[in-house]
Amino acid sequence: xxxxxxxxxxxxCSIGQFILGIGLVGVVLxxxxxxxxxxxxxxxxxTNMNNAYGFAMWIWADLAVIALGGGAFFxxxxxxxxxxxxxxxxxxxxVLIGFICYSSALLxxxxxxxxxxxxxxxxxxxxxxxxxxxxxxxxxxxxxxLCIEYVPLVLENRQIDKVPFFHNLSHNMHEIMAIFAATGTxxxxxxQGSLGGVxxxxxxxxxxxxxxxxxxxxxFFLFIWSAAAAGPCFTILVTKITEAVTxxxxxxxxxxxxxxKISGWMLLTxxxxxxxxxWQWATATAPSKGFNLMDFYSNNPLYGIWVLILEIGICGVLxxxxxxxxxxxxxxxxxxxxxxxxxxxVCLNRWVMxxxxxxxxxxxxxxxxxxxxxxxxxxxxxLPVAYGxxxxxxxxxxxxxxxxxxxxxxVEPPAPQEQQAVSKPETxxxxxxxxLKPAEA
Amino acid sequence: xxxxxxxxxxxxxxxxxxxxxxxxxIAEKQKTYDNGSKKLxxxxxxLNGVNWPAKIEDDGARSPIENRQFKGxxxxxxxxxxxxxxxxxxxxDKCTGCGSCMVACMAENNVSFREDETDKxxxxxxxxxxxxxxxxxxxxxxxxxLPRPCMHCEADHGHSPCVSVCPATATDYDMxxxxxxxxxxxxxxxxxxxxxxxxxxxxxxxxxxVWPDGMEKMLSPNVSVRMRGxxxxxxxxxxxYQLAKDKAYYEGRQDLEEDEYQTACTQACPASAxxxxxxxxxxxxxxxxxxxxxxxxxxSKNPRxxxxxxxxxxxxxxxxxxxxxWVRHSGDNYxxxxxxx
Amino acid sequence: MLPFSFEWxxxxxxxxxxxxxxxxxxxxxMGITFCILKAAYDTYKGKGSHHP
Numbered sequence: 100x101x102x103x104x105x106x107x108x109x110x111x112c113s114i115g116q117f118i119l120g121i122g123l124v125g126v127v128l129x130x131x132x133x134x135x136x137x138x139x140x141x142x143x144x145x146t147n148m149n150n151a152y153g154f155a156m157w158i159w160a161d162l163a164v165i166a167l168g169g170g171a172f173f174x175x176x177x178x179x180x181x182x183x184x185x186x187x188x189x190x191x192x193x194v195l196i197g198f199i200c201y202s203s204a205l206l207x208x209x210x211x212x213x214x215x216x217x218x219x220x221x222x223x224x225x226x227x228x229x230x231x232x233x234x235x236x237x238x239x240x241x242x243x244x245l246c247i248e249y250v251p252l253v254l255e256n257r258q259i260d261k262v263p264f265f266h267n268l269s270h271n272m273h274e275i276m277a278i279f280a281a282t283g284t285x286x287x288x289x290x291q292g293s294l295g296g297v298x299x300x301x302x303x304x305x306x307x308x309x310x311x312x313x314x315x316x317x318x319f320f321l322f323i324w325s326a327a328a329a330g331p332c333f334t335i336l337v338t339k340i341t342e343a344v345t346x347x348x349x350x351x352x353x354x355x356x357x358x359x360k361i362s363g364w365m366l367l368t369x370x371x372x373x374x375x376x377x378w379q380w381a382t383a384t385a386p387s388k389g390f391n392l393m394d395f396y397s398n399n400p401l402y403g404i405w406v407l408i409l410e411i412g413i414c415g416v417l418x419x420x421x422x423x424x425x426x427x428x429x430x431x432x433x434x435x436x437x438x439x440x441x442x443x444x445v446c447l448n449r450w451v452m453x454x455x456x457x458x459x460x461x462x463x464x465x466x467x468x469x470x471x472x473x474x475x476x477x478x479x480x481x482l483p484v485a486y487g488x489x490x491x492x493x494x495x496x497x498x499x500x501x502x503x504x505x506x507x508x509x510v511e512p513p514a515p516q517e518q519q520a521v522s523k524p525e526t527x528x529x530x531x532x533x534x535l536k537p538a539e540a
Numbered sequence: 541x542x543x544x545x546x547x548x549x550x551x552x553x554x555x556x557x558x559x560x561x562x563x564x565x566i567a568e569k570q571k572t573y574d575n576g577s578k579k580l581x582x583x584x585x586x587l588n589g590v591n592w593p594a595k596i597e598d599d600g601a602r603s604p605i606e607n608r609q610f611k612g613x614x615x616x617x618x619x620x621x622x623x624x625x626x627x628x629x630x631x632x633d634k635c636t637g638c639g640s641c642m643v644a645c646m647a648e649n650n651v652s653f654r655e656d657e658t659d660k661x662x663x664x665x666x667x668x669x670x671x672x673x674x675x676x677x678x679x680x681x682x683x684x685x686l687p688r689p690c691m692h693c694e695a696d697h698g699h700s701p702c703v704s705v706c707p708a709t710a711t712d713y714d715m716x717x718x719x720x721x722x723x724x725x726x727x728x729x730x731x732x733x734x735x736x737x738x739x740x741x742x743x744x745x746x747x748x749x750v751w752p753d754g755m756e757k758m759l760s761p762n763v764s765v766r767m768r769g770x771x772x773x774x775x776x777x778x779x780x781y782q783l784a785k786d787k788a789y790y791e792g793r794q795d796l797e798e799d800e801y802q803t804a805c806t807q808a809c810p811a812s813a814x815x816x817x818x819x820x821x822x823x824x825x826x827x828x829x830x831x832x833x834x835x836x837x838x839x840s841k842n843p844r845x846x847x848x849x850x851x852x853x854x855x856x857x858x859x860x861x862x863x864x865x866w867v868r869h870s871g872d873n874y875x876x877x878x879x880x881x
Numbered sequence: 882m883l884p885f886s887f888e889w890x891x892x893x894x895x896x897x898x899x900x901x902x903x904x905x906x907x908x909x910x911m912g913i914t915f916c917i918l919k920a921a922y923d924t925y926k927g928k929g930s931h932h933p
Contacts, residue, residue: 224886224888228894232898247909263927263929264929266929267920268920270923271915275916278908279909282905286905
C-alpha cells in the first residue's frame with residue numbers, strides 16, 4: 100500500500116504490522132498527552148513537586164535527554180569538522196536521535212513552567228547572567244540546526260525527492276552541512292555547559308556548587324565532556340536496539356567500533372576529570388561550607404555513597420575501560436553492557452545534579468526532602484519516549500536513514516519485470532543511472 | 541488614584557506586582573504630580589529621555605535601568621548619597637513563637653491559602669516560624685522559635701543567590717534600598733530561584749489563589765494578588781515604603797523617619813522581638829543593635845548576633861539575636877571537628 | 882534580547898552573550914537562505930528536473 104514511499108532496495112514489514120506497532124506506542128503517547136493536558140489546564144499541582152522540590156523529574160529528564168542527544172553534535176563534529184568519514188554511515192541516525200531528544204526537551208520544558216504562555220519572556224526579558232537563559236537560547240537555536248540537519252533526510256524520501264526543488268534543496272543543504280554542524284557544535288558546547296552551570300552556580304546549595312574558571316563552574320565543562328562521551332554511546336545503543344528489533348544489521352561494525360573507541364576515550368578522560376572534581380569538592384569546597392562528604396550521603400532513605408560509586412565507578416570507569424579496549428569493543432555482550440552503563444551513568448549524574456541538590460538539607464534545622472513523581476509526571480516523561488519511537492518508526496520506514504542497509508541486507512532478486520528498477524548498482528555512477536531510468540522511461 | 545486620611549495611596553500596580561517597566565513607573569509618578577499637587581518635580585533635569593525630579597535624592601521604586609539613570613542624575617548634581625539598606629534583626633530570646641508575624645504578613649500581603657493546609661510544603665508563606673530544639677533530654681531541653689522572612693541577600697554587589705539565576709529578570713536587587721524584588725507578572729514559573737535559595741523563602745503558587753466568599757473584599761489594594769504558576773516571597777512590605785515615600789514627597793520632605801516605614805511583622809510582634817530599619821543609617825535602632833561591618837559583607841559586630849548560613853556568603857540582611865550559644869550555633873552548618881559546644 | 886528592550890545594557894556581558902547568539906543565528910539564517918535561493922535558482926535552470 101505504501102511501497103511507493105519506502106526507499107528502494109530495502110525490505111520493510113507489512114503496512115498492517117506497521118500500523119499495529121504505531122497503534123501500540125500511540126496508546127502510550129495518548130496517555131502522556133492526557134497527563135500533559137492535565138498539567139496545562141489544572142497547573143503544576145498535578146505533580147508531586149513542592150516548595151522544597153521546585154526542580155524534579157522533568158528537569159532531570161531535560162538534562163538527561165539533552166546529554167543523550169549529545170551524540171548528534173559530537174558525531175557531527177567528528178564527521179564534518181574532524182573528518183572521520185566512516186561516521187557518515189551513522190550520522191543520519193545520530194541526527195534523528197538528537198532531533199527527538201531536543202524536541203522532547205523543549206516539550207518537557209513547556210510543560211514544566213508554571214506559566215507556559217509566558218515562556219517567551221526568557222528570550223525577550225533575557226537575563227544574560229542566568230545559566231538558564233543560555234540554555235534556553237542555545238537549545239532553541241540548536242534545535243533549529245537539528246531541524247536543518249533532519250530536513251534533507253526527509254527530502255530524500257522517494258516521492259519528495261522527485262520534486263526538483265526539494266531535490267536541489269536537499270543537495271544544497273548537504274553541501275554546506277559542515278557549516279551547520281560547526282554552528283551546532285558551538286551551540287552545543289554552550290548549552291551542555293550551561294546545563295552543568297545550572298547546579299554549579301548555586302552557591303546556596305553546597306551539594307551542587309563548584310568553583311571554576313572565570314564565570315564557569317567546573318560542572319560547566321564536565322557536562323560538555325560527559326555529553327560528548329555518553330551521547331555517542333546512546334546513539335550506538337539505539338542503533339543496536341533498532342538492529343535487534345528489525346533483525347537486520349544496519350551499520351557496519353567498523354563504524355560502530357570507531358564511534359565506540361572515541362566515546363570510550365572521552366568517557367575515560369571524563370571519569371578522571373570527574374574523580375578529580377569530586378575530590379576537590381569533597382575535601383575543599385563542601386568543608387568550607389560546613390559539610391563533610393558523608394553529610395550528603397547519610398541520614399536519608401535513598402541517597403547513600405552507593406550513588407557516587409555507581410555513577411563514577413560502575414557507570415563511568417567500567418564502560419570506559421571496556422570501550423577503550425579492542426577486545427571489549429569487538430565483543431557484542433561487552434559492547435552492549437558498556438553503552439548501556441554509559442547511558443545510565445550520564446542519566447544518574449543528571450539526576451544527582453538536579454534532585455539530590457535539592458534533597459540535601461541546607462538549613463541546619465531542616466530535614467532531607469524526599470520526592471517521588473506523580474503519575475502525571477511519569478506519563479509526561481514517557482510521552483517523549485513514545486513520540487521518539489514513533490518518529491524512528493516512520494523515519495526508518497520511509498527515509499534512507501542507514502546508508503549501509505542496502506549493502507548489508509541485499510534484497511532477494513525481485514520478479515523479472517521489476518528487476519531492472521530495483522537491482523543493486525555497483526558504483527555511485529551506476530546508482531545514478533539506475534535512479535534515472537524510470538524518469539527516462 | 542486614591543486619597544484617604546493617610547494621604548496618597550498608589551495603585552496596586554507598583555514595582556511589586558506591576559509590570560516593572562520604566563514607562564509604567566514613570567507614568568505613575570507623573571500621574572501623581574498631575575494630581576493637583578503643588579510639589580511638582582523640577583523638570584530641568586532631563587537625562588536619557590526621562591524627566592527626573594531634581595529634589596528626590598533616593599527612591600526605591602525603579603527598575604535596574606532607571607537606577608543607573610538616576611545615579612547618573614545624582615552624580616551630575618553632586619548630590620550622591622549613600623543608598624539605603626533595609627534590614628531586620630529578630631531577637632530570638634524574645635520571640636514566643638505566637639505566629640502573629642505570620643498572620644500579619646498574610647493579611648498585609650494578600651497571601652492566599654487553601655482549605656487544606658496540612659502539607660506545609662505546598663503552602664504560600666512569606667514569613668515562616670521554625671521551631672528549634674537543643675536536642676537534649678528533659679530537664680535540659682530548650683526550644684527556640686525562629687521567624688524566617690526573605691533574607692534579602694546582598695552577596696557581591698547584589699549578586700543574591702536568586703537574582704542572578706532568574707532567566708527573565710523577574711527578580712531584582714534594588715541597590716537603593718537593598719530589597720530583593722519579585723515581579724509577578726514577569727515570572728513564568730521556572731522555579732530556578734527556588735532551587736537557588738538556601739533559605740527556602742521562595743514559594744510557588746501551585747494552585748489558583750481563591751478566597752472564601754466575601755473575603756476578597758478585605759484584600760489590600762496596595763499589593764497585587766499573585767496568579768497560579770508564579771513564584772512569590774517576602775518583599776519587606778515594599779508597598780509600605782512606597783506609601784511612606786509618597787506621603788513624604790507630598791508633604792515636601794526628602795527623607796523618611798525611622799518609624800514611617802516598618803514591616804507588618806515588625807509592628808505585629810507583641811514581644812517587640814523584631815526591629816526593622818536602614819542598616820546604613822547610624823541613627824536607626826537596627827544599626828545600633830547589629831553594628832554591621834560593611835567591609836565584611838555586613839557581618840555583625842554584636843557577639844549576640846548571627847545570620848543564617850553565613851558561611852555560604854549570601855550576606856543576608858536579616859540578623860538574629862540570642863544569648864544562647866546553641867541557638868547561635870543552629871544558624872549554620874559545622875563539621876564535627878569545628879563544633880565547640 | 883534586542884537593544885530596544887529595556888533590560889538591554891551596553892556592557893560586556895550583553896555584548897558577549899548576544900554577540901554569540903546573533904552570530905550563530907546569522908550563520909543559520911544565511912545558510913538556510915542560501916540553500917533555498919540556490920535550490921530555486923537550480924530548479925529554474927532545470928537542474929534536478931530529470932530526477933525520478
